[in-house]
Amino acid sequence: MTEPILGGDRFDDKVALVTGSSRNLGAAIARRFAAHGAAVAVQYQRDAGAARLIADEVIAAGGQADCFVADLAESGAAEGLVEAVQDRFGRVDILVHAAGPYADLPFVALDEATWDRVMNVNLRAAYGLAKAAAPGMRERGWGRMVAISAGSAFIRTHAVYGLAKDALRHLVASLAIELAPAVTVNAIAPGQIVDTPGVEEIAPGYMQAQLEATPLQRLVTWDELSALAVLLCSRPFAMMTGQTLVVDGGWTLPQGRNTPVIGQAL
Numbered sequence: 001m002t003e004p005i006l007g008g009d010r011f012d013d014k015v016a017l018v019t020g021s022s023r024n025l026g027a028a029i030a031r032r033f034a035a036h037g038a039a040v041a042v043q044y045q046r047d048a049g050a051a052r053l054i055a056d057e058v059i060a061a062g063g064q065a066d067c068f069v070a071d072l073a074e075s076g077a078a079e080g081l082v083e084a085v086q087d088r089f090g091r092v093d094i095l096v097h098a099a100g101p102y103a104d105l106p107f108v109a110l111d112e113a114t115w116d117r118v119m120n121v122n123l124r125a126a127y128g129l130a131k132a133a134a135p136g137m138r139e140r141g142w143g144r145m146v147a148i149s150a151g152s153a154f155i156r157t158h159a160v161y162g163l164a165k166d167a168l169r170h171l172v173a174s175l176a177i178e179l180a181p182a183v184t185v186n187a188i189a190p191g192q193i194v195d196t197p198g199v200e201e202i203a204p205g206y207m208q209a210q211l212e213a214t215p216l217q218r219l220v221t222w223d224e225l226s227a228l229a230v231l232l233c234s235r236p237f238a239m240m241t242g243q244t245l246v247v248d249g250g251w252t253l254p255q256g257r258n259t260p261v262i263g264q265a266l
Contacts (some may be wrong), residue, residue: 002031005227009234012037015089017082019043019072019129020099022051025148025193028094028222029229030054030065038094040062041085045071045099064089072099073120078128091140092133094233097147101201102161116159122164123171130175131212134183142184144233146157147172148225149244151191154252166187176242184241186232191248192218216249 016033020026021046034040040058041249042065044051051067058065066088070081085092100122103114126147137143148171152162169187176185191211192199199206211219225247231237232245246252 002028002035002223002226004032004035005230009230010037011094014093015041015085015091016041016094016096016226017041017043017085017092017129017133018096018098019081019125020097022047022054022067022259024196025190025222025225026096027054027099028226029098031058032226032230033094033096034058034061034063034065037063039089039093041065041089042067042082043070043072043099045069048137056108062226071115072125073101076128078125079132082129082132091136093137093140093143095129095133095143095145096229097129097145099125100150100161100165102146102158104158104161107159108161118160119164122161123167126168126171130179130185134179138179141182143179145172145175145179145183145185145230146232147185147187149187149189151189151246151248151252153189153244172244173242180241184232184238186237186240186242187244188225188228188232189244189246189248190220190225191246191251192219193222193225195222210251213255214249214251215253215255218249220249225228 016038018026018030021030021042030040030042042051042055055065055067068081068084070077072078082092101118103118130145147168150165152158153165154171172185174186179185228247
């Protein structure tokens with residue numbers, strides 16, 4: 001079970017819905033909120049067994065969790081997911097949208113089905129989830145929303161994925177204004193995550209290239225990102241809303257890598 005953050009808030013009376021939480025970063029975030037006392041709704045699209053493992057891990061540690069299936073690319077699925085979680089747990093207090101399919105095809109080679117899936121899950125689902133969860137949060141006077149963007153939102157690469165993650169930043173800022181003061185809405189934009197499985201099989205050498213382009217000379221972890229997701233919902237961050245926090249070791253910073261160093265004053 002993921003350890004709680006030292007000094008972090010407890011969410012014993014809260015329900016956290018984490019999309020894409022049957023694996024990878026979403027699972028790490030679900031575990032982290034459970035470690036802080038929240039009841040956790042584990043959303044999955046296909047792998048019911050993986051989702052059940054996460055939920056059972058939480059329950060075995062003394063927490064509350066259940067699994068919810070939804071294909072967030074489908075119209076109305078996001079709203080239906082929130083309704084199902086509310087039926088099961090009575091409320092949604094914390095919404096973390098971690099589901100986000102990736103595609104790196106150039107726009108000129110991109111098929112419409114891939115465009116639709118990447119845009120719908122990353123962006124349209126975020127809108128639908130927020131729209132469905134916001135009324136209850138406002139009624140109770142407290143709510144927290146966190147979306148997972150990406151470093152790709154700041155650099156013109158990764159085609160439709162970067163487009164979706166950039167648009168997500170705009171949506172987060174707009175929702176923050178609309179849902180204030182009861183609800184805060186923020187985003188986390190990771191660089192390449194070191195824990196991500198299968199990258200080298202798809203693109204040999206990619207992880208090393210990312211590492212070499214990162215000033216801090218290491219890549220961000222699921223553990224660090226899940227801790228930040230919890231902190232964004234905690235009291236020290238109560239005045240932060242509408243922001244996208246870039247966690248990439250400096251990867252997106254403009255760098256004059258090919259500029260020679262001048263060793264004396266001109």
